[in-house]
Amino acid sequence: MKKGNISIFIPHLGCPQQCSFCNQKTITGNVKQPTADDVREAVEIALKKKGYEYEIAFFGGSFTAIDRDYMLTLLKSAYPYVEDGRVNGIRISTRPDFIDDEVLTLLKKYGVTSIELGAQSMDDEVLKANLRGHTAQDVVNASNLIKSYGFELGLQMMTGLYLDTDEKAIETAKKIIALQPATVRIYPTVVLKGTMLAKLYEDEMFNPQTVDDAANLCTTLVPMFEEAGIKIIRLGLHASNDIKKNAVAGAYHESFGEIVKSRFMLNKILKLRPGDYEIMVNPRSVSQLKGQQKRNIYFLMEEGYNIKVTVTDMVAKDDLKIIRR
Template sequence: MSGEPAVERAKRLKYDPYLQVKKRIEMLESEGHPTDKIELRVVGGTWSFYPQKYQAWFVKRCFDACNNGHAMSFKTSHVQNEKARYRIVGLSVETRPDFITPSEIKRLRKLGVTMVELGVQSIYDDILKKNLRGHGVKETISATKLLKDAGFKVLYQMMPNLYGSSSARDLKMFKTLFTDSRFQPDLLKIYPCALLKSAPLFHVWRKGGYRPYAEKQLISLVRAIKKTVPYYVRIQRIARDIPSKSIAAGPAKISNLRQLVGGHCKCIRCREVKGNYDPKEKLYLFRQNYQASSGQEIFLSFENKNRSKLYSLLRFRITSQNTAIIREIHTYGQLQPIAQDQDVGGFASNISPQHKGLGKKLIAEAEKISRREFKVKKIAVISGVGARRYYRKLEYKLEKTYMVKNLG
């Protein structure tokens, strides 16, 4: 909505995807950030609702911007990006659970999407109905399974303080996310309900039918929620960048909610090594198995002994059809440029764990587990277009939209 930083940047550039990407890269470079590995996030409501031709044009123009050119076809823009200066290693979109179907999954993969943010909001049908969401819990359950079986990372946007809910019920909802195998998102955004003056809920509030949480109540709730989050989940954000002048009342006006909540939890974001890297610190390989959407999820990570520092992670899935797919691999620490003309593992750095072969070791472990424990003959990776060359060096080959390796 108007006022949010990304929206204001887009408005200034007349929503031109090519210019938005180019200007964002220029801004990051001017601030001294490496820009050769790009995780591109497309925001703006229900992506799947837009006309398909517009979606293809929009994404192609994003690739063109990273390729510094104007490709004749969508496929060519992907091929060019594999060797481009600015490589798109991840691409995410937002959509509603009821828009996710097998055909939509195929289209998203053709675009190069690797992560989907689902506007789940609640896992209670009565709350969804009361807030006019237009979908139910069964659509969330179905979408989650379809996406995970296809290898996508799945992010849930959840909304405490919805009309008809309570703080006790909200806390129970978040606990259920990680105890009920039908849900189990990989990432989480906690967006407290914002009482906008332009929304129908505003009129309900004025008549006394809705009451936003008090500031202390919301902070206490989010602290309790953070305690429920397991090691394999990342809390991406707490609160949205909605201008406070657009919010009529309630704690959604708080712009620094994460800071007020404070404290560290077990989530990935709280444990990422960031700049706190010690090359002499001993690393340990951790493994966690859990059931999710009728499949087996396996989370591998390199961490320090007490798990307070997370260096690298890999999550992969054994589906109900006994196929193996790597859904995410990420090494944290200070961002290092792509090691040009180097073998996998790249150059050594004393300031970051990146390019030290941690990802390669996790991939080898995932391959070994798939082959020995599940007797799988092939393993696939939902690779970002710009990361395909990395997997080719590990003997993976492009099959349709996935990188695939025979395990023998």
């Protein structure tokens, strides 16, 4: 069966300050705080679709920092579905500085199985410059405590923040890997209207990553996590009309993950000397090989590669077989 999330967004509620990059109204497309009835309705609608194993996922804010009574109201509305086995568990997203024994005991009681922390960076200079309000050590402490209670740990990192560099991002990835989370999300920074980053960008004090910049960096980061056995469950922000309307700069693309896969394929070919090649590719990976608007094909031609593309099921998805002609 396929796995799926029943996502319930809690926009900005519980966050102790506004981080440099954050405009939760834009990111979630939602300003209404969900009620217990909203939770039950979302779950009941999702369960009508057969063939999925679901988790209920509270995302968008800092779940363990919200009003405790409200947090419990949401959990109590979700827990019966865990208790009777209709969903596999509850996933929450929160800040590393709002994790302690008391809250983890409560989460355990009400069926939470997975906790994702917004680490964003493991560089204290970057965290401070972007008004995160916590340190890298807070991420370490919270991660270790979460795992000690038996929760699945997920960590989120961002690339291209103010004062960040590719070298710092790679170091962040190494430090996240050392914490051995089960999952990771990689979010290239998108500069949204109404944020501190937008002001820095307008004042020419911040030069954001482009999609190409972020994709190039991810071709280094992705193998690091894969080789460590850490599952990457998201590359780039989800597709959203609100983000498209409010993004003023940065690395936003609706198909960012596909662009990264495409870059991997291009780099594999570029390791060979220019010449005549037959590239064998799975039917589901043809668009990745060719790139957006056949960008990879045109680039290869300019670099002296004459390629013949052969589509075949004999090659695994996301892989290539290259034969010199």
